[in-house]
Amino acid sequence: MLKGDFISNLGKVYGIYTGGFIGFVIVLAILEQMGVPNQIIGYLFVFMTIGIYALIGVLSRTAQISEYYVAGRRVPAIYNGMATGSDWMSGASFVGMAGTLYLLGYDGLAFVLGWTGGYVLVAVLLAPYLRKFGAFTVPDFLAVRYGGNIARSVGIIVLISCSFTYVTAQIYATGIITSRFLGLSFEVAVFAGLLGILLCSMLGGMRAVTWTQVAQYIILIIAYLTPVVILSAQITGVPIPQLMYGGILEKISVLEGQMGIVKSHVQPFTTYDPLNYFALILCLMLGTASLPHILMRYFTTPSVREARISVGWSLLFIFLLYFTAPSYAAFAKYEVLTNVVGQPIASLPAWVKAWGDIGLVTIKDANLDGILQWAELNINTDVIVLATPEIAGLPYVVAGLVAAGGLAAALSTADGLLLAIANALSHDIYYKMVDPKADSKRRLIVARVLLVFVAVIAAWLASTKPSDILSMVAWAFSIAASGLFAPLVLGVWWKRATSAGAVCGMIAGFGVCMFYLVGTQYGGMQTWFGVRNISAGLFGIPAAFVVTWVVSLLTPAPSKDMQDFVDSIRLPRGGPIMQEN
Template sequence: MFKGKFIDNLPKIYGTYTGGFLIFIILMAIAESAGMTKETIGILFVAFTVCIYAFIGWLSRTVQVDAYYVAGRTVPTVFNGMATAADWMSGASFVAMAGGIYFGGYTYMAFLVGWTGGYILVSSLLAPYLRKFGCYTVPDFIGTRYGGNLARFCAVVVLTLASFTYVTAQINATGTIAARALQIPFELGVWVGLGSILLCSMLGGMRAVTWTQVAQYIVLIIAYLIPIFWISNKGGYGLFPHLMLGEEVARLGELEAQFGLVKNSAAAVKEAGVPGGLKSISLPHSGVPEGGMAAWKFISLALCMMVGTASLPHILMRYFTTPSVKAARKSVAWSLFFIALLYTSAPMLATVSKLSLMDPTLPTGIIGKEISAVMAIDWVSAWTAQKQAFIADFNGDGILQLNEWFMRGDVVVLSTPEVAGLPYVISGLVAAGGMAAAMSTADGLVLAIANALSHDIYFKIIDPKADVRKRLIVARSLLVIIGAFGAYIASMRITSILGAVAWAFDFAMSGLFFPLVLGVWWKRATRQGAIAGMIAGLASGTAYLIYVYPKFMGNPAWLGIDHLRFGIIGASVCLVVMVVVSLMTPEPDSATQKMVDELRVPSGKTILGKQH
């Protein structure tokens, strides 16, 4: 319809939207002081934002293949950056990351470095070249570059495995937040979450997902930054927390020395009846653990996350939506900029929230005080009643020690506004932000799987003559089926959010990274090599996961490569097998070689036609 006009008006539209959202927050704050209950505020926040996303999704409905799969390749760089950032930052980033730093300190921050550094690989090795190629999905590239349905099929398998591991974690997170905000049981919350995810993506595919993701990014970044700035200024830690928390970090180090970092034995924890999943602080906040092994563990985790980033299909496919190769490159930079806004804030949130608990000179501090007094604090009794926090008096002195305070990591972000004594409207805002983060990632993932199945399996392998209408019907039905299956798995609650996320990265890295990179950069890579590489990489990675994961075989990790890092094994095997098999088989025909040359030229037409 009036598309050109719509794209030109984007800054205005989203500016109005941001203003509207801020006004909504202020209205809620007024309503709270007028005596509105906490429950109503929570429900209004989540319901209001979800309705907006669904409305955007409905407005962006489409019947064109190009718009459905790649948003018509018209998304401007900055907005694509925002959408990618929302796509990227999942419930885990929003809810669990600050919690992870809270408990894990420096050691955990390998995730921060890994989840940002990967974009350099995306930008320099992959995104611009895949954009130039002009494919709709990641397996589309593998299938055309190496030729043959088997290669395409293997890529779809890896994509599905990695994305599905990831998506159950996200639906789980939407369920948790919906359940808490709307006061409904978790199982129902999962289906409500799924319903809202599908509303956003079903009618408009990539186009709808793009525009809802931009809206979700705005909500989530506001929801993350407001509490940090508020707490930092209220507590007098400094006007601009990112630059001014040095003293507080040092103070945490002193407090750690004063209270002592004690790792509780598993037996003692079990005997005291601490609910599963709750942890006490036992690692230093800023201190670096000694020895080469610790450094290796840090680096290897960062490596896995970086390479995983560069092979996750739902991220790569976002760069198919930009208008040109140049725009794809710029867009990666903007994505990381928007991601960095949140990532650099997470350690600050962890710092202020930890300090407000640990410093006995602050009114909010609880460590080192009498347990009976601590239990009388509102939020402590509320969270302990929900089994999200726990106090175990190990030495029986009636004083709360650092190792006697247990908390669930995911609660840190959600509870910090309350702990620091901010009005409840901020907690509602944070819930809406968490919902936005989890929904946006789930949208992107479900769409990545459904597109791969409908485009690569149905259209390219089963029925290449299907008309446009039929293709889109298949794509939409698959979307619903995959979503429902994901929700079903999520409602069984078998994995923790963070563990599942790290596995998704390792799966993607084991099976896809080298076939993609060598597909662009090594003309000699052959079909047989790629197929063997994908199969061997995925199989060896999975086998190693089963070998070390405590719940499966639980063998000691080799060189510190544990179940979070199994991608290192998978990807190295994939590389070796791919190179060896490629060299053993005859080199690809000249048409393919020419295609790879053409791929590296930034200008000109895409290699695949517009409607393929």
């Protein structure tokens, strides 16, 4: 069914799928009007969408190595862009980003900038060259360019360090969303989410993950845009929130002035000083260009040319969500300033009470006057997106849609990360280092077993609700940037970079970054120049570059063969350098 002409029919297949999904939402809306209880609607949303992903996963099962690792290198640029979009946008971006912007105002835009601008670096510095090289994994490239298993091993350590905390956070997010909407206990919900993730990825590897991620992107973007478009139409009369929130920002400033709120929404550098603001942007951008689960998506395009264009499509699809997030924040803040703050605490809007009941909105009447002041209201960052349907007074079906979108975002990122980790273990460690003679059947069995193994450990860790897991996600970017950015970029752009230089550089960057993170977070170490530890890469990245540079110049230049190899990845013509089957 998914053979041969599937690729040429992609537009039709996903067109029907999108129409079908919209139809499904309409049917649920009608059911709700007929009196079907909310909980049933919630169940239908979660099970139908996970069912679809699982179905795609099963239909895309494969017994071929290159299909399993790089989807047969046949994914057209635009679809790879969509898949990268959902691979990239995690549960946290979907649910938490708007809330962060609500809380921090201008300073929160560091995340919006940092999580988009890195794609320029991916397109210009890395993706086309890695695609030309033709590896299955990022450590593969390090091993060939820097001659051997030492570089490969260090690369794997960095890869696992940055991806594992990230995947744990995604499974955690899946658990939260499922438990909130299905009323399951959190631990059961984590393992239910895990089952969904495994069904998507285990049988078909990269091929299954790719086509599932495209499906997940469509759901998550519809779910993200719908409530805020309706809200914008209600408040401003025009259903284009991204354009209309300018007027809202003006009104917010006026209200802030009247209420004497010191921290203005649009005023820069109220939470972060400029150093921390720009350091965070830098770390997030360079981290984007170093995260293996993102880089490996560009291994799947049919050509170098398409790999480049595909980065553009990726960012366009990501942009659709990220330029909407600030409008969510603005509309929510306006609503809070007009209809919540200044009201008698006894008669607040229903959504404040509903979210207050589960502890995500807290109200403390500090001056005991019975009226809610700005400073007396505390809203959890996750609430903004999830509560927008209620703020707009929309039926429950829209809230269910948002939950399905959040779930799609968390599942798709978890899939990509899990595959990146499992592939590093099965391809780089097992096949390349332990048993190079293994036949393809054995390799795929090992790959699948390891995938399940890693997933279960991550789910177990998530079910223990580790406390600072969300700050660990931001760390993943600094770790990836410190350990991998310098060796990858210099590997392509500087022929003189030697094996010893790269290995020392990776160890130095990773070491400095980890030292700073662990030292300031757990060891009571003073920060350096006041840089917060989510920007630890600010020290790790230069350390990696300087050490690579110095050690490379102190060691003999790479061999003629290696220099020819670098030349060959710089020219698009001639097919992949590394042919595997």
